[in-house]
Amino acid sequence: MALLEALERRVLILDGAMGTRIHALELDLERDYQHRENCPEVLNLTRPDAIEELHREYLEVGCDIVSTNTLGGASHVLREFDLEDRTREVNRRAAEIGQTAARALSTPERPRFVFGSIGPGTKLPSLGQIEFEALLASYREQAIGLLEGGVDALLIETCYDILQAKGALIASQEALAEVRTRVPILVSVTIETTGTMLVGTDIEAAVTALGPYEPLSIGLNCGTGPHEMRTHIHALSELWPGRISVHPNAGLPLVVEGRAHYPLRPEELAQALREFVDREGASIVGGCCGTTPEHLRAVVEAIGDRVPGPRSARPEPSVSSLFQRVALRQETSFLIVGERTNANGSRRFRGLLAKEDWDGIVQMAREQIREGSHVLDVCTAYVGRDELRDMEAVISRLRGQATAPLMIDSTEPPVIERALQLVGGKCAVNSINLEDGLDRMDQICPLVRRYGAAVVALTIDEQGMAKTADRKVEIARRLLELATERYGIRASDILFDPLTFTICTGNEEDRRLGLETLEAIERIRDGFPESHVLLGLSNISFGLKPPARRVLNSVYLQEARKRGLTAAIVHVGGILPVHRIPEEQAKAALRLIYDDRSSGDPLLQFVELFRDAEALVRPRPAEEDLPIEEALARRIVEGEKSGIEKLLDRALETREPVRIINEILLEGMKTVGELFGSGEMQLPFVLQSAETMKHAVAYLESFMEDAGGPSKGTIVLATVKGDVHDIGKNLVDIIVSNNGYTVVNLGIRQPIDAILAAWREHGADAIGLSGLLVKSTQVMRDNLVQMEEEGIDVPVILGGAALTRRYVEQDLRPLYGGPLLYGKDAFAGLHVMNQLVEGELEESTGPPAPRAPRRRPVSKGPGGDGTARSDVERNIEPPKPPFWGARVVEEIPVREVYAYINETALFRTQWQFRPGKLKGPEYRKLVDEEARPERARVERECIEQE
Numbered sequence: 001m002a003l004l005e006a007l008e009r010r011v012l013i014l015d016g017a018m019g020t021r022i023h024a025l026e027l028d029l030e031r032d033y034q035h036r037e038n039c040p041e042v043l044n045l046t047r048p049d050a051i052e053e054l055h056r057e058y059l060e061v062g063c064d065i066v067s068t069n070t071l072g073g074a075s076h077v078l079r080e081f082d083l084e085d086r087t088r089e090v091n092r093r094a095a096e097i098g099q100t101a102a103r104a105l106s107t108p109e110r111p112r113f114v115f116g117s118i119g120p121g122t123k124l125p126s127l128g129q130i131e132f133e134a135l136l137a138s139y140r141e142q143a144i145g146l147l148e149g150g151v152d153a154l155l156i157e158t159c160y161d162i163l164q165a166k167g168a169l170i171a172s173q174e175a176l177a178e179v180r181t182r183v184p185i186l187v188s189v190t191i192e193t194t195g196t197m198l199v200g201t202d203i204e205a206a207v208t209a210l211g212p213y214e215p216l217s218i219g220l221n222c223g224t225g226p227h228e229m230r231t232h233i234h235a236l237s238e239l240w241p242g243r244i245s246v247h248p249n250a251g252l253p254l255v256v257e258g259r260a261h262y263p264l265r266p267e268e269l270a271q272a273l274r275e276f277v278d279r280e281g282a283s284i285v286g287g288c289c290g291t292t293p294e295h296l297r298a299v300v301e302a303i304g305d306r307v308p309g310p311r312s313a314r315p316e317p318s319v320s321s322l323f324q325r326v327a328l329r330q331e332t333s334f335l336i337v338g339e340r341t342n343a344n345g346s347r348r349f350r351g352l353l354a355k356e357d358w359d360g361i362v363q364m365a366r367e368q369i370r371e372g373s374h375v376l377d378v379c380t381a382y383v384g385r386d387e388l389r390d391m392e393a394v395i396s397r398l399r400g401q402a403t404a405p406l407m408i409d410s411t412e413p414p415v416i417e418r419a420l421q422l423v424g425g426k427c428a429v430n431s432i433n434l435e436d437g438l439d440r441m442d443q444i445c446p447l448v449r450r451y452g453a454a455v456v457a458l459t460i461d462e463q464g465m466a467k468t469a470d471r472k473v474e475i476a477r478r479l480l481e482l483a484t485e486r487y488g489i490r491a492s493d494i495l496f497d498p499l500t501f502t503i504c505t506g507n508e509e510d511r512r513l514g515l516e517t518l519e520a521i522e523r524i525r526d527g528f529p530e531s532h533v534l535l536g537l538s539n540i541s542f543g544l545k546p547p548a549r550r551v552l553n554s555v556y557l558q559e560a561r562k563r564g565l566t567a568a569i570v571h572v573g574g575i576l577p578v579h580r581i582p583e584e585q586a587k588a589a590l591r592l593i594y595d596d597r598s599s600g601d602p603l604l605q606f607v608e609l610f611r612d613a614e615a616l617v618r619p620r621p622a623e624e625d626l627p628i629e630e631a632l633a634r635r636i637v638e639g640e641k642s643g644i645e646k647l648l649d650r651a652l653e654t655r656e657p658v659r660i661i662n663e664i665l666l667e668g669m670k671t672v673g674e675l676f677g678s679g680e681m682q683l684p685f686v687l688q689s690a691e692t693m694k695h696a697v698a699y700l701e702s703f704m705e706d707a708g709g710p711s712k713g714t715i716v717l718a719t720v721k722g723d724v725h726d727i728g729k730n731l732v733d734i735i736v737s738n739n740g741y742t743v744v745n746l747g748i749r750q751p752i753d754a755i756l757a758a759w760r761e762h763g764a765d766a767i768g769l770s771g772l773l774v775k776s777t778q779v780m781r782d783n784l785v786q787m788e789e790e791g792i793d794v795p796v797i798l799g800g801a802a803l804t805r806r807y808v809e810q811d812l813r814p815l816y817g818g819p820l821l822y823g824k825d826a827f828a829g830l831h832v833m834n835q836l837v838e839g840e841l842e843e844s845t846g847p848p849a850p851r852a853p854r855r856r857p858v859s860k861g862p863g864g865d866g867t868a869r870s871d872v873e874r875n876i877e878p879p880k881p882p883f884w885g886a887r888v889v890e891e892i893p894v895r896e897v898y899a900y901i902n903e904t905a906l907f908r909t910q911w912q913f914r915p916g917k918l919k920g921p922e923y924r925k926l927v928d929e930e931a932r933p934e935r936a937r938v939e940r941e942c943i944e945q946e
Contacts, residue, residue, distance in 0.1 A: 002111050003152050003184065006064065007243065007284075010305045011277050014065045014115070014247050014286025015058035016296045020260075022069070025050060039081040041073050044094040051094070055101035057293045059112055062300030063286070066102060066112070067155055068094040068146065071119035075138035076130060080122065087138075088145035091116070095149020115155040115186070116146030118168050124161040125424075126199045126322060128396065132167060132421040139171035140178075147179045157188040158222045158288075160198035162209050162322065163424030165189060169213045170450060184216035186284075188245055190223040191232045193252070195751060200323045201424065203232040204722070207239045208320040209426045212452035212493065219245030222288045225252055225264050226272035231751040233280050234782065235721070241313040243283040246276045250290030262290025266298035274302045281311035317492035317532070319375060319405040319454055320425035324749075326374045326405050328454065328495070328532050328567065331773050332676070334557075335567035337407055337534070338373030341365055341394075343382040345538070353382055353390060358397050365402045371572040372687055376402065377430065378419070379409035388415050395422045407456070413443045420451035427453045431497065433460035434475060438482070445487035454493040456534060457483065459520070465499055467513060472498040472520035473527065480528055491530040495567055498524060500535055500556075502542035503592060506603055511595045514540055514556060518563050518593075525564030534567035535560060538574075548610040550574055551581055555589035558680075577681040580638060585609055623647065628654075629664050632696075636668025637675070639688030641695040648699055657700040658735070662827060669693055669727070673801060690727040697734050704738040713765040713837045714742040715797075715829075716758045718750035720779040725772035728799055728826070732768060735826040741833055752783040759794060765836055768829060771800040777807065784816040793818030795841065797832055799825075 006012060022040045027047065029037060036042045043051055055066040072078070073094065075087045083090060098114035106112040118139060123129035143154055154172045159165035165187055172185050189197055189206050196202050201209075203220075210218055218240050220229050226248040236244055251264030269287060276282040285303065287295050317328045328335055340346045341364060343353055352360040365376055378398065380390035387410065398406060399422055408419040409430040416429055432444050432455055448455045457479040459465070459472040466472040476496045483489040498520040501513040517540075521533050540556045541549035554576040557568060578586060588609055591602040599605075623631045628651050635644050651660045672689045675681035717733055719726045726748050737743040744762050746755065759767055769780050780798055787796070795818060798808050808822040819841055823829045835841045 003113050006111065006113075010307055011282065011303050012064040012113075012284050013062065013296065013300055013303060014245070014284055015055070015063045015067060016247075016287035016291030016293065017250075017289050018054065018067065018069055018117075019071065020262075020289055021054050021292070022050075036081040036083070039072070039078075039083070041070055041078065041090050041094070042081065042083065044069055044090050044097060045086075048093065048097050052097050052101050055098055056105070058296055059101060059105040061293045061297035063296050064110070064112060065115055065284070065286070066098050067115045067117040067157075068098050068149075068151065070094045070117045070142065070146065071158065072121070073145070074118065074121050074142045076123060076134065077119075077121050077138075087141045088148065091142050091145030092149040095146050095151045099150050113152040114150070115153045116143070116149075116151035118142060118146075118154060118156045118172070120158050120160045120164060120190075124199060125163045125167060126161045126400065132163070135164065135167040136171045136174070139168045140175050143172045143175035144179055147175060147181055147183070151183065153184045153186055153216065155186045155188065157186075159187065159189040161424065162189070162197060162199070162201045162206055163422075165206075165210060166213075166424065166452065169210070169215065173213075185213075186217045186219070186245060187213075187215045188217075188219040188221045188247070191220055191229065192223050193228060195232075195754065196323075199424070202324060203235045204239060204318075204325040205320040205323060205425060207236060208318045208325045209424060209452060211240065211315070212426065212449075212490065215242070217243035217245045217284060219247070219282075219284065221245070221247040222249060225249050226269065226276070228252070228753070230786070231721075231753045233276055233282070234786075235751075237280040237311050238313055239315055241315050244276075244281060244308075245284035245286075246273065246282045247284075247286035247288045247291075248272070249288045250292075250295060253290065260290070264290070264295075266292075266295040269295050270298035270302035273299050274306070277303060277306055278309040281308040283308050317454075317490075317530075318426070319428050321403055321405045322399055322424045323403050328492075330374065330566070331775065333372075333374075334561055334565060335375065335532070335534070336373045336572060337375045337377050337567060337569040338365075338368035338371075338404075339377050339536075339538070339569045339571050340368055341376050341398075342379040342409060344379055350382055353380060353385065353394075356393070358393060361394055362397050362401045365398055365404070368572070369402060369404050373404060373572060375405050375407050375428065377407040377409050377569055379430075380415075381410060381412075387412060388418060391415050391419050392422065395419045399423050399425075408453075413447060416444065417447050417451075420447060420453060427451070428495065429453050429455045431456035431458050432479070432483070433458040434462060434478065435460045435464070437462060441482060441487070445483060445489060448493075449488050454495065455483070455489065456495045456497050458497050459499055465501075466520075467501065467516060469516045469519035469523060472516070473523045476520075476524050476528065480531065491528065492532075494528075494531040495534040496524050496528070496531055497534045497536065500537070500540045502539055503595075504541060504543040504552075504603060504607075511603075514593045515595060518559055521560055521565050522563040525566070532566045533564060534569065535565060536569045538570070544607070545610055548607065550576055551585050551610075552589050552592065552606070554578060554581060555586055556593055559590070559593060577675065577685045579675055579680045629667075632660075632664045633668035633671065636665055636689055636692055636696070637671050639685055639692050641692040644692065644696055645699055648696060652700075652703060657703045658738075660700060661697060661731070661735070665693055665696055666731075666825065693727065694730060697731065701734055701738065711742040712740040713833055714744065714762050715766045715768055715833060716744045716746065716755060716762065716764045717768040717770065718746040718755045718758075719748040720769050720771045720776050720783065721749055721751045722779055723771040723773050723776045724748045725800075726770065728772075728801075729768070729770035731826040732770075732799070732823070732829045736830050736833055739830055739833075752786055755783070756787070756790075756792070764794070766795040766797060766833065768797045768799065768823065770798075772802060774802045776800060777802050781812060781815065784812055784820070787818070788816050795819040795821065795832070795836060797821045797823040797829055799823035799829065 019040060027033065029035060032043060032047050033039065034042055034046060051069050058066055070091050073091045075084050078084050078087055095114060095116055102112035102114050125132055125135055146154060156165060156168040169185060169187060176182060187210055191203060192198060207218060218236065220232055229248050233246060250262035250269060253260040253262050273285040277285060285299065318325045319328060341349055343350050349364060368376060378394060380394055381387045405425055405427060406423060407428040407430050408416050410416050420427060429444060429448055432441050459475040461475045466475050480491060480494060483494055484491055498517050500517045503510055503514045525533050537553055537557055541552040553574065555578060557575060558578050588606045592606045596602055632647050632651060635647065672686055676686050715736060717729050719729055733743045733745045744758050744764060746758055755767060805822045813820045821832050
């Protein structure tokens with residue numbers, strides 16, 4: 001309680017390096033280390049005085065917390081030094097040494113605390129170097145020793161492998177239960193200069209995997225200095241609503257005279273940590289390798305009694321693989337759960353399983369990811385085979401070779417648990433239900449909680465599978481209450497499956513089953529908004545021919561999405577975008593789904609449409625009969641790239657390659673965007689169109705004239721962090737590079753530090769940032785703020801579907817001191833580069849966004865009459881208006897008018913009263929104060945009008 005109370009009052013200062021300080025003592029290898037070189041933990045037994053003195057040095061300069069000398073104190077590490085049987089003793093003595101030093105310098109006003117340090121160990125479970133149960137036993141033994149010694153918290157730190165971190169968390173929780181005490185658990189990961197943990201996990205995936213354990217804090221330590229941590233701390237601050245800890249190295253080490261030298265000066269560390277406190281809301285700060293008491297003295301002086309700065313974390317319910325996070329609520333699609341790595345539904349997968357072709361299974365998983373699957377459903381239940389053995393073989397390969405998170409699909413708890421023990425990320429478990437009362441939930445939910453997973457909840461109870469909307473919602477409510485209250489699973493980690501059944505039997509009682517499911521989806525989505533709604537889609541069409549199933553599944557999916565469906569288990573290749581389904585078939589599918597019998601039996605009518613095996617083919621003109629513009633555009637929209645070269649050759653007879661791209665192909669992609677925005681085309685088909693576009697442009701590129709000669713200039717292109725869409729960016733690359741410029745294309749999911757590193761390395765003239773998602777606009781905003789803070793003023797071009805000129809020029813431009821431009825398309829990017837090299841750069845690449853008119857300053861003028869002067873020509877005949885008097889064009893509520901005027905008034909006051917750039921809180925404070933009279937006046941006028 002004392003620790004929690006102290007954290008409520010102010011930021012706490014953690015100590016600095018232990019290992020590098022111990023090595024600097026140059027203790028005797030025989031007497032002090034007992035011939036256990038590189039085992040500083042043995043000093044807890046042989047030289048407690050030396051360890052206590054190191055603690056005291058940090059406490060005397062003002063640190064609030066010291067961490068025990070137990071970074072390598074787990075049993076499996078001490079085994080290497082023949083100390084495994086003394087694990088508890090080593091850790092208990094370390095805690096007692098720390099507490100002796102802490103009590104000596106504690107006061108009622110400033111208590112001091114001891115954190116039990118639990119390190120990464122020497123074996124990585126994600127690489128199969130240690131079994132998970134052995135890892136748990138090792139860490140459990142260490143944690144018990146630390147707790148027996150009286151630590152105030154357990155600090156799991158310097159984590160290289162997210163599966164190791166999860167193991168240490170589980171072991172620590174079990175140790176707390178065994179010792180029957182309660183202290184907080186904190187966890188801190190190490191992000192390398194590569195931008196990920198050692199095994200490839202980025203910070204977002206790490207937060208997703210660790211968040212369900214609800215540690216007191218999540219943080220970063222070791223690996224790098226504070227500058228290299230900046231982007232990752234910012235991402236952590238946005239995703240994690242709990243406390244944050246930061247204890248970096250004293251910079252990146254240099255080798256000087258054969259020894260590691262850490263170059264960061266005390267005042268530099270202090271300044272960086274103060275920024276983390278003020279800007280990112282860090283609650284615990286300190287130092288790691290290379291930091292000394294002098295470093296921490298500077299930190300204490302810089303932080304003082306500060307409280308963490310304000311922040312507004314935006315956590316997203318997610319799952320994760322070893323490598324990356326995937327949001328359960330997709331911004332531009334539904335969550336696509338690939339169903340083909342499932343022995344119950346995929347003949348090909350069963351065949352690979354029977355042959356034990358593990359490489360083939362990995363390839364199959366990767367195919368699903370390329371097709372657009374966000375998550376892979378994995379089921380190895382196959383009659384005559386050992387499901388547990390097969391699941392272990394499949395998961396141990398997929399975890400390191402497939403980037404998508406996994407959904408563990410089994411009815412057997414031991415199979416589920418073994419799979420969860422192998423995956424460092426956050427899985428989903430399929431599934432729980434109430435068919436046997438609480439029996440299955442009692443078996444599965446503790447596993448979900450223990451391993452930090454999400455879970456699929458089926459609307460099945462003791463009476464069987466719910467078929468009406470009322471029963472589905474009733475069971476969903478029961479499942480939610482039990483999962484959250486009895487088992488401690490978060491509502492945001494539950495995906496309800498209201499179950500769909502075939503509507504193709506002809507039985508009267510089955511006719512409304514699809515409609516009942518649609519109504520249940522809507523009610524569950526509205527009634528339990530924190531949770532998610534998932535369907536196993538293919539059941540709806542069971543019993544029909546494959547072409548008919550494909551149409552019915554596709555139309556039903558669209559209807560379910562309209563009702564609020566957020567996820568579906570599907571084979572992406574078995575779904576059609578609705579715009580590609582013949583209208584007659586789509587309408588017939590809708591009549592079947594809604595049991596519309598106004599014009600006869602909808603089932604018979606639907607089946608009749610597919611009597612012909614070619615029924616799925618939409619009647620349409622042959623390509624050779626179409627104008628080349630229509631033929632190529634159709635290829636782009638439908639994502640069919642096979643043989644497109646012949647069409648491109650036709651187009652090249654009358655057009656230059658750049659004109660074909662600009663006038664035909666881009667128009668096709670525009671149609672794709674419109675269909676996607678209206679919900680008529682799902683994301684996988686957008687990706688197919690993008691692949692076709694990429695293929696076509698690559699073919700045309702060979703016909704483009706190389707500008708020749710030296711490069712005109714260089715631009716760095718990147719899709720911003722968190723976004724995987726790069727269609728537009730790659731078009732910019734092609735167009736700009738074929739006009740004589742050097743393009744450094746960094747790819748997708750790029751943090752700003754990597755972008756700036758490339759800019760510096762290549763001496764680029766401009767940076768181009770791209771993103772499709774709405775959240776990418778916020779990432780761009782954050783990137784610009786960081787660039788401004790670092791004093792960078794390179795021209796920046798922003799592009800992407802979610803951006804508007806107004807947002808770039810009015811919202812973002814005031815934040816950045818350098819030229820900031822809106823790139824509507826690839827040719828706008830080329831136009832900007834041409835202006836750059838010609839020294840004629842304008843900050844607008846098209847018609848200016850509407851701005852509120854600025855007030856012209858009043859001048860006394862030559863006559864001293866106080867009127868405003870104007871430089872507009874006056875000898876021009878004014879145009880005649882189309883009509884005189886008043887007419888109602890569009891009625892807009894006066895409150896909406898006020899909201900718009902109020903918003904634009906903020907920008908007007910900035911430009912009127914304070915030319916130039918103001919940043920962050922200073923700008924907001926100015927705007928709030930100076931706009932207040934303007935807002936009050938406008939509000940009075942609006943009220944009077946009402």
